[in-house]
Amino acid sequence: MKTAVIVFPGSNSEEETLRAAQAAGADARLVWWFEGRAALKGFEAFILPGGFAHEDRIRAGAVAARDPIVSAVIDAAQHGAPVLGICNGAQILVETGLVPGTGEAGRPQAALAPNIQGHYLDHFAEIELAVSPERCIFTRHLAAGARIPAWASHGEGRFRFRDERTRERVREERLVVFTYVGGAPNGAEFDCAALTNPTGNVLAVMPHPERAGWRYQQPERVRFEARGDRAAYLAPYGGSHLFSLFAQVLA
Amino acid sequence: MSLVAVAIELKIPDNTAFTAYDALLSMGLDELGDIKRSDVWIVEADALPAEITHAIRRTELIFNPNKHMLRMLNSDRPASGEIWVAVPGRTYERERRLLEQAGLRAVRSVEACTRWLLLDKRGAPCSRAVLERARDLLANPAYQDALIA
Numbered sequence: 004m005k006t007a008v009i010v011f012p013g014s015n016s017e018e019e020t021l022r023a024a025q026a027a028g029a030d031a032r033l034v035w036w037f038e039g040r041a042a043l044k045g046f047e048a049f050i051l052p053g054g055f056a057h058e059d060r061i062r063a064g065a066v067a068a069r070d071p072i073v074s075a076v077i078d079a080a081q082h083g084a085p086v087l088g089i090c091n092g093a094q095i096l097v098e099t100g101l102v103p104g105t106g107e108a109g110r111p112q113a114a115l116a117p118n119i120q121g122h123y124l125d126h127f128a129e130i131e132l133a134v135s136p137e138r139c140i141f142t143r144h145l146a147a148g149a150r151i152p153a154w155a156s157h158g159e160g161r162f163r164f165r166d167e168r169t170r171e172r173v174r175e176e177r178l179v180v181f182t183y184v185g186g187a188p189n190g191a192e193f194d195c196a197a198l199t200n201p202t203g204n205v206l207a208v209m210p211h212p213e214r215a216g217w218r219y220q221q222p223e224r225v226r227f228e229a230r231g232d233r234a235a236y237l238a239p240y241g242g243s244h245l246f247s248l249f250a251q252v253l254a
Numbered sequence: 255m256s257l258v259a260v261a262i263e264l265k266i267p268d269n270t271a272f273t274a275y276d277a278l279l280s281m282g283l284d285e286l287g288d289i290k291r292s293d294v295w296i297v298e299a300d301a302l303p304a305e306i307t308h309a310i311r312r313t314e315l316i317f318n319p320n321k322h323m324l325r326m327l328n329s330d331r332p333a334s335g336e337i338w339v340a341v342p343g344r345t346y347e348r349e350r351r352l353l354e355q356a357g358l359r360a361v362r363s364v365e366a367c368t369r370w371l372l373l374d375k376r377g378a379p380c381s382r383a384v385l386e387r388a389r390d391l392l393a394n395p396a397y398q399d400a401l402i403a
Contacts, residue, residue, distance in 0.1 A: 060273040062398075065391055069277050098394065114396035116341075165396040 004253035006031035007046040011056035012069045020052040023213040027246035040075040049076045049251055050083040050139040051092025063159040066093030069165050085252050086205045093207035102207045104200030105172040112169045116161045119190025128210045130181040130196040139180045139203040141248050152241035153210035160209045162195040176201055212242030258306040259327040261292040262317055278388055285384055287375035294369045300360035309358035335379020338392040338401040340367035368387045
């Protein structure tokens with residue numbers, strides 16, 4: 004299954020994301036937004052990487068969500084294609100309405116609002132599987148309660164839901180797939196770190212697992228465990244797990 | 255007590271407005287001829303309107319004379335062709351303190367929003383139908399309010 008990592012003007016994590024996906028065994032390549040809808044022909048899975056698409060003008064993800072290339076991703080997602088959005092990619096997915104996907108198609112039912120602190124946050128975070136692994140196609144091979152390390156790096160990462168009815172559906176349908184261990188640092192509702200859609204084929208994850216995909220990208224205490232062992236130091240670790248799960252979905 | 259509403263506009267080209275214009279055209283809003291963006295500040299204080307305006311002009315966090323123009327508004331509500339986007343519950347305590355430091359006493363309230371003015375190809379305000387179609391790009395209903403005249 005071919006995977007497109009879609010690059011927007013202002014994306015900045017596409018290389019790490021591509022590398023993590025390829026290292027996990029996915030047949031992935033970069034596709035640029037200006038290549039248009041036609042460039043996605045033949046791709047069956049999609050990753051929207053992090054960054055600042057269109058400089059986050061108007062609102063993070065708002066302009067990219069209305070880009071013609073994203074309309075092809077929306078069509079594919081509605082037919083069950085796996086779609087993973089990371090950070091800015093998650094913001095784009097929320098703006099398309101694909102997640103939580105509880106309302107009218109094309110209208111956002113949630114937002115990634117500015118952090119409660121009013122400023123950018125950049126720190127190591129662990130996210131924990133908060134639902135049964137079968138809830139989302141990307142997590143079905145995970146153990147219950149599994150944790151994945153990632154780097155939180157965003158100014159607009161606070162999941163907010165449009166109204167009580169949306170909140171109720173998010174709760175009832177268990178759409179919050181991952182929560183932050185220790186509580187959301189940005190004030191997100193339900194401590195949400197990652198949100199899926201009712202059919203479980205779209206995942207919008209706010210912190211960056213691709214920036215914690217190898218041991219040398221982990222906090223010092225984890226890197227220290229591999230002291231003197233070059234192979235272990237350079238080995239996949241932590242965040243790479245999410246990409247392995249992604250590759251398993253495609254297999 | 256007076257209430258003053260001002261629009262703070264960029265003197266330089268507004269890249270965000272250009273991007274919004276392009277995005278709206280790509281969404282099929284062919285009627286659109288131009289779009290202008292400004293920050294609206296609504297300040298209520300025990301002072302004359304001129305004193306409030308003077309304090310706003312002296313508060314660089316709101317108004318930077320090197321890059322901004324200040325325009326007085328006739329109303330604290332959107333006019334024809336405008337969408338005002340605000341974040342409900344957001345407070346402006348820092349701006350209130352700075353306004354007081356700029357000489358304004360007894361500031362009763364400070365509110366702000368982003369004002370989008372959509373014009374058709376003849377330069378006239380766009381219809382409400384066009385504004386409704388632009389609304390979700392300019393405001394996310396999950397955390398922003400979009401006020402249309």
